[in-house]
Amino acid sequence: MMAPKLERFVSPGKGNGLRTTARIKRGELLFSEEPLACCVSSKVSRAVCHRCFTRPSAGLPCTRPSLHTTSDSETEGEGGQEKKGVVWEKHETLLRCSQCKMARYCGINCQKQAWPDHKRECKCLQSLLPRIPTDSVRLAARLIFSLLSPSKGSSEELYTLEEHESHLSSMSEQKKQGLLQLASMLELYLQQEAPNLAQEIPSLPPSCRDPLSLIAKVTCNCFTISDGELQEIGVGLYPSLSLLNHDCRPNCVMVFEGAKLQLRAIRDINPEEELSISYIETLSLTEDRQRQLEDQYHFTCHCQRCDSKDKEELMLIGEEATWQKLKEALPRLEGLKAESDWKTLLDSCSHLLSTVCGDVPDENLYKLRMTDMALDASIHLGHWEEALTYGERTLSVYRQYYPDPHPVHGVQLMRVGKLQHYLEHIEDALDTFKQAYQIMKITHGEDHPLTTDLLMKMEECHCEMGQRSSSSH
CATH class of the missing domain: 2.170.270.10 (SET domain)
Incomplete structure (x- = not known):
């Protein structure tokens, strides 16, 4: 629209x-x-539905201890996270495509709806097993498959595929070599379904019939699709x-x-x-x-x-010799995060942050990044009090760095609000949720699922505060 x-x-x-x-x-x-073509990122392919792009399990507490208790046996399996007999967000395991072993769906409906788009991809994925092509190769192939599908009506676009820039002429030789490898992988991947692009898809623009040009256009013009927590879950055109x-x-x-x-x-x-x-x-x-x-x-x-x-001066505030240590440690910490080694990540972050103390204010860019990593690790480990301490330290800094309403700021407030709510800091949670709502009604709109979830959280806080005041009289 x-x-x-x-x-x-x-x-x-x-x-x-x-x-x-x-x-x-x-x-x-x-x-x-809706995208012309899209695919779930390989790194989250086991956790996200390949049709509706929803993630069945989230890392933040969603319910209160008094609402639902369970035995240990109920919490086993993918997506269930148990803490003191409390169900956090329990979901069934995603259904896996029995043929390609890669595509996963949150239910039978999504699996059926996905099949017209997935059937060609499925054969291509099977032909390369156990290798999985990169996201850009899978996205380029999905674009080809959507053009091969006669059911897809062409919507009016302000900008056509033909007009998209490939930037090949301004690219370094090293980057071009990398794209040539992707183009070779694309040709190999398409062998089963579209071995000759130019002959099989007359609707394909001339500049896209060459695999190198097509892959260059896709990599330069695709958008990262993110979930409600602004984590990457896919790519789309x-x-x-x-x-x-x-x-x-x-x-x-x-x-x-x-x-x-x-x-x-x-x-x-x-x-x-x-x-x-x-x-x-x-x-x-x-x-x-x-x-x-x-x-x-x-x-x-x-x-x-x-x-x-x-804001450059603010980002580099503090004792340079001290914050340089944080900056130098970040690549290693990002590696731990990518590997989901949350325990080592949290230990490293908390140690480094304790060594810099007052020499580096919270506004320092590298200290903020490390505090955010410590927040993520604490949430994944279920260390809710620690997570809240780290989260609350970031809020005044986010306010300074995001003067305009911004999804990143809104989501950070929402995460901290959920932690406050779970730990029964109800008044603080309500205040934080209100701040998040002021941002997200602009960035996401009133009807977005995240905004409606926020309104429900605010309502829960109001109810609990009402119950507390009536029980104290």
Whole structure:
């Protein structure tokens, strides 16, 4: 769904862009679209439904101890997490495709609905077992399969696949070599179903018939699909939204509901003003943001935030010799997080954080990243009091770094609120949930499942406070 208030235009110095033809209020939904093609990321393929992109189990407490107790035997199996006889979020194991052994579904309905798209992919996956192609190869193949499927009606797009940039001419030789390997894998992967792209898919644009060009377009123009906690769960192609240019302090944000993408304004936008999003996580130094944008998207950012180096001094506040130790430790800690070695991660983070103490304030970028990792590890280990301590330390810092309503800030408040609620700090939880709601009603909209979940949490707090006051009289 494309709002009639949007139009394509040529953005000075940036090429194609998207702008508004009318005044937009912050919080307004500008665009909502299902992907042209999408796939679940390999690293979470066992935990996410390949049809509806929902994750059956979450890491945060969702219920109160008094609401539901259980015996130990009930909590066994994937997705069940038991603490003192309390069910956290218990779900059945995802159904696995018996043929390719990779695709998983949350129920029989999703499995049936997925089959028309999955049947070609299934044969290709089987042909390469036990190898699993990379996400970009699987996404490029899914794009081919969607074009092979006559049932797919072509929706009106502001930007066509043919117009998408491949950036091959501006790429380093090393990166091109990497893409050539992916293109070879794509050809091998498609042998079962589409051995000759040009002959089999006349609707495929000429510039996409070459596997290298196709894989380059896919890697440069795909979007990361994230879940309610803003963790990566997949990749998708949303052609019209490839028109949006980057800004390190954008006027719009994208959030997902399953694989469906929604674009919302986070500031009031004037007629003929360009719409912008951030292609990357903006909580990093200007030099690092610019390097990532050049490496990944092949342009140099000259936005106001980059030119002014906004908040740079705050990010590097504290004793440099001390915070350098935190910075140097981060790659190793990120490796532990990727391996889900939560115990070692938490021990390392808490040790490092205790050694820097007052020499490095909480606002320091590297200390904040480490505190966030300690929060994640504490949640995964079920150390709720410790998690809350780390979470509460981040909130005033997030407020400074995200002056505009931002999903990252809203989700962080919601996580901390859930911890406060579970640990029966009801008044604090209600206050935190209210702050989260003020952000998420703009970034996610009133009808998003995360926003409605937040309203339910606030209602629970009100009820519990009412019960407490009536029992004290």
